[in-house]
Amino acid sequence: MQDADDSRQPAAGPASETLRIGDWLLVPSTHTLSRGGESHRLPRRLVDLLACLASRPGETFSREALLEAVWARKVVGDEVLSRAIAELRGLLGDDARSPRYIETLPKTGYRLLVPVMRMAGEADAIATRDPAAPVEVSELTADTSTPPPAASGRLAGVIVGLLLVSVLIALAGWWAWSGKEGQTSATPESTGWTAADLVREHPFRSGPHWGWQPRYSRDGRWLAYAINDLETGESWLEWATADGSAPRRIEGGVGRLAAPVFSPDGTRLAFTAWDGSDCTLRVVDLPAGLPRDLGPCGGSQSYPLDWPREDRLLYTGPSGDEAGPAALWRTDPSTGQSARLTTPPPTALYDSHPRQNAAGDIAFLRGPHGQRELWLRQGDSERRLLPGAHRIPDLAWTADGRALIVASDRDGFPALHWLNPVTGELRLLGGRGAATLDIGPDGSLLYERRRYDANLWRYSEGGEPERVTDSTRYEAFAAPSPDGDALVYVSNRDGNGSVWWQRGATEHRLSLPDAEAWVRPQWLDARHLLLTRYVAGGQTRIEVFDLAGQRLLDAHPLAGPGFAAQPLGGERILYARGHGDSAGMRLWLRDATGERELGAARAVADFHAGDGWIAWESRGDTHWQLLQVDALDEPPQRLPLPATLGAWGLHAGRLVYAAREGESWALFLQPLDGSPASRWLELRGAPADGRVVVDSEGTHAILSHVDAFSTDLMRVPPAPRGVSPD
Template identity: 25%
Template sequence: MSEQTAIGKIEVSPAERPGRAGALNFSAGEALVQPTLNRISIRGRVAQVEPKVMQVLVLMAERPGTVISRDTFLDTVWAGTIADDYLLNRAVSELRKIFDDDPQAPRYIETIRKGGYRLIAPIAPARVAAALAAPAPGASPDATEPAGPTPAAADPAEPEAAPEVRRRTTPIVLALAGVAALSLAAWLLLPRAPSGSATAPALAHDVRPLTSFVGRELEPALSPDGSRVAFIWDGGGAFDVYVKTIGSEEVLNLTDSPVDERHPLWTADGRALLFARTDDTGISLMRVSALGGGVTRVLRDGTMREIRGMSLSPDGTRVAYAGRQGASEPYRIVVATLEGGERRILSTPDAGTLGDTDPRFSHDGRTIVFVRGVNEVAKDVYRVRADGGEATRLTFDNRKINGLAWSPDGGRILFTSTRSGTYALWSADPDSGALEAVGLGNEDVHQPATAPGVDAIAFEQWMHRSQLRRIDLSGQADADAGRLLHSTRWDSNPAWSPDGERIAFISNRSGPHGVWVSQRDGSGAVQIAAFEGMFVDNPAWSPDGALIAFDASPEGRTAIFTVSPEGGTPQRIVDGPGDNRNPAWSRDGAWLYFESNRSGEWRVHALPANGGDAIAVTAGPGAHPRESADGRHLLYSKPDVPGLWSLPRTDWRTRAGRAEETLLFAGLDPRDGGSWAPADAGVYFLRRPPGDVPVLSLFAHADATATDLVALSSDFEGGGFDLSPDQSRLLFSEMIARESDLRLAVPRR
């Protein structure tokens, strides 16, 4: 289990989710609207209106820019009463009088002949206007139309038969639930800089908290005016979309779906959000008002099953997203038009790689930058024309990258990288690739987000933590691990030495991840191998205790290295083609097993310890190889297929044909492919009973049955199971914290 891929759910009672309170205030153009007081304030005047008049306004604000039919007004505002068009016309007329709005040249409410009415004034949380930058010279101070074209996604395209947003209050006040009444501090915004500016961010930044909920807040998106941040949060189980006003604790919950929703994006006018929803039928791009309400599908891609990053073009007509058809396929950048749904695959990463993720349109919409990954730990930044062409590589780090964005002025590319050891923020020139560090102090930075002209950077701050855990198998309970075995950093994938006196494990105790060795109680821990921020994982002792094999990615592709447990210079023993990882020694030390995708799929290979070429020992997929306790069989899991498999051990170089593999048992979940350890009696493994907590179980060879031994936490995420040489204790790593909050960085003045 690596820190990069550690994902789990933290259950929070629905009652603890924010954004379920009553209606709060909002602004419509120049007006301050206070629904609970039935009051509208504009240009120094205060108007008290009837409740039905306020409900008409709120219903339009729930779906700004959308035509609300007369029947909808009458069925909603005057539900259960006898009403006619006269009452609606009178309410609209009163609102226009308050707004001083000309129906022939409307700035607030537009009449759609034979359709109804729609609210065209910009809608935002209360007092946002006070935070906006001063209008440019010559601009009309009364202008209320948003700058630039309205995104094509602003109009509903394919209404869902049954909207999945559950009503918290009445339909009238739903849209305003939880919208904050506090404005963004004035220091956040600066006048817009030309999008072609190449000025590099050089100032130090002040970093301030944005969210602090229990669980994981991810994928921030700053609103066009910089007053709000949209994000996803798993507070109720699945990820849902939320909006928070910066400088306030009030939060609006926009969606409530049983499936995960990802990658929220603001439309250019700040009135609505787009987000992705995935299920068994593919990827759907959805739209919801920034004030809440019904969810509308605007695009569907049934060819893709997973998405990893999304971006809206500046003119709102196209969306770029990273999709893949299955776990064995690489992610590709897809550009689709929102009107018509035409799709074009923009990138062609190599087969067998992670592929291309996190696309971001440039401010002029002409190019897209993205992250190309050989795997999860070796990535670089690329750039391609939005209309197609050959991608240009901009960085050559082969490091972990988790997110990128354009600088607020559009002149540079911001991205997170472990090139300095831990995740930090860097900027790159989009033409030359020249790099500069961005001064955010010691912040752990993931998924940066910006908005054009808003001099601020929102990002995720992770608080993931993994520790080593030891189980006494005779007592079927946790064993005293010793206070020195635990740390406040990331410790994972432990391995016992052959004599049982020491352990090797992966840790970032000194900064970058490296291989550490300690006594079995955790004392005397020392780092013996690291690659200055390059990813390192999966240590394995040789049977004589003289070497520790591990995998690392110092040059892009993952390779197998060995190092003395006393330290020294690591020696590369398996390199290319493809990636090579998860080493394990045969019981007699004659072979080193590992998994490799050199053939286009992950298979188990064996390398002679005394030299020679590696041999593919599985005809099909295989991962996490390890020999049985008696050394007579090779055991392995398969990517995306449940179960543990067995293959008879022979001399891999001289065997005439392949033996048939056998499914040993089917109870191993694919996500736990490395969470098992062979023993004389059978195999200890992680079992996940449907609807119950995960348990440590023993599959017995004698009768081919599984016996549950120790219950684990309900949200268990871990791995690296290893049995002590005397088979009395099981050692593994377990995630004990998987929190993330959002932070905001602004230049220090």
């Protein structure tokens, strides 16, 4: 169910006639492409592109002509056109290698291969036809007559004139559309955001407690944010003027309070409260009202809210099905009437972080923490804005609503990015360590910058914990050598993720080629490592590194695309595909002769291998699944997951995992025969990554946990008026 203003009429654009393109019906006025019982809602750029190709079927359009016709006067590159052609092919069910609809002419352009017929009658009337109903011949108006020779010159002049008029109409239509649907002309410079802007940033709040999730009021006068006391676990909300002065604590009731957002008129504040098991949506009247509950929220105790209209509060709500994913909902805080907005697939687990601009477009995140996709909802249609899934803590529209500022680790480290939601153009701005954020109506940016000090610790039976690494940054994903004499791990002490080698008191950074990040090292044998390499755009590749030669073995048979590889003995590795996909990972085996997929391992969230076993946990499942390496075609064995599972691994026929009991964390040993788990070692804190490793004798374990955490709120003021951002 949608609000009345959600069904916005599409703006006029370059294409207006309803067209029969092969066996597809294109209705530009409703942005629909339909065939039989299948129907798609297209963004305007795809409507214009398909209509342009259909204007002269069989003729070749150069890339330059298509860019000028569809993205006229916009600074876009060839990759934008290539991506749009690929999207059209996907919608039409076409194949670039054996095209039936759109043919690529290398170094020349594109042409439409199927016949096109204009549909007689009103487009709106035709748009209501059942797509499965046959089209009568009398409805088609294809003019196949040949003009007399004497008239051909006059007709050519008329055609040229009509083409000029159509170009002018197209431009006028584009300007009308672009102001409403995102403006392909939006650039970091035109929206006031470039990397140079972050030079003006300065600390805004650096108190002893964790301040996060800042939000401006609609008029820009006020600011609210959440506070956590990391020592006591207490949380509260603060409300202050936009310059941060005179903060006052808000009475929010019991629970862990988070996600504050102002009502459009600035007189109320909505937020979430978590009591340890349930999430509640609350609202309080400012300046000193008492909180009241609006209803349950879902997914997480701290997923952000948005309040774009007095009667429309957006939030992540429960699915209504105990096993289903959390979805986006809207509610009227005055009446309590609510409606569901999205229906995520089960493997996505959550839709969260809604942000609506003035045009009514809702940007949001889909997927679990660490593997979130960025989506856009326009009316009743949804589309993914970026390929792949990544760790995305937050997002916000620029003040003009034409672009998004996104905090993401897409480039291998957390930072701020600028995104054009129409063209998909993405630029790295900076702001390393960026997390939650908001943009004020004057264009000022307030964002949270996080810094973790995480170290590797060795826990032993009957001994005190021993700190293995000693830096002020982040060390994780330890991997002991087969003989237990050396250790490799990941650190960001020198910038992006790099891999370090340690033996006793000696340590050094591996000499690795440039990459966005190097992560998840594993020993293949005594002299070779398996590494995961992040390249541009968040894609990953498995590399084999020769320790003696300090070089990558590019031709090694185990090298290739993938994520998080683990050795299985000999020239066999287990690796994952689909890390950048909110549907979860899939597991594959690779050896010198080829590779095969483990059919039972789908929607994988994490996995480990060792001692002849493969174990994984899947999205939305409450059990580990286990297979013996020598019996991969057998049904997997299942063991229940602990409710507070942290890091885990496999050792000597047992699962070793970290879990919280009460206020403390400990390591537990779970036999694979399903007998009860036993408590093994006490931990100093929560794990910082998903890996626990145990020595060959089974007497000590190594894992990473956070020893210190600090955060600042950073402010970037708007660019001075009349001064270029650059």
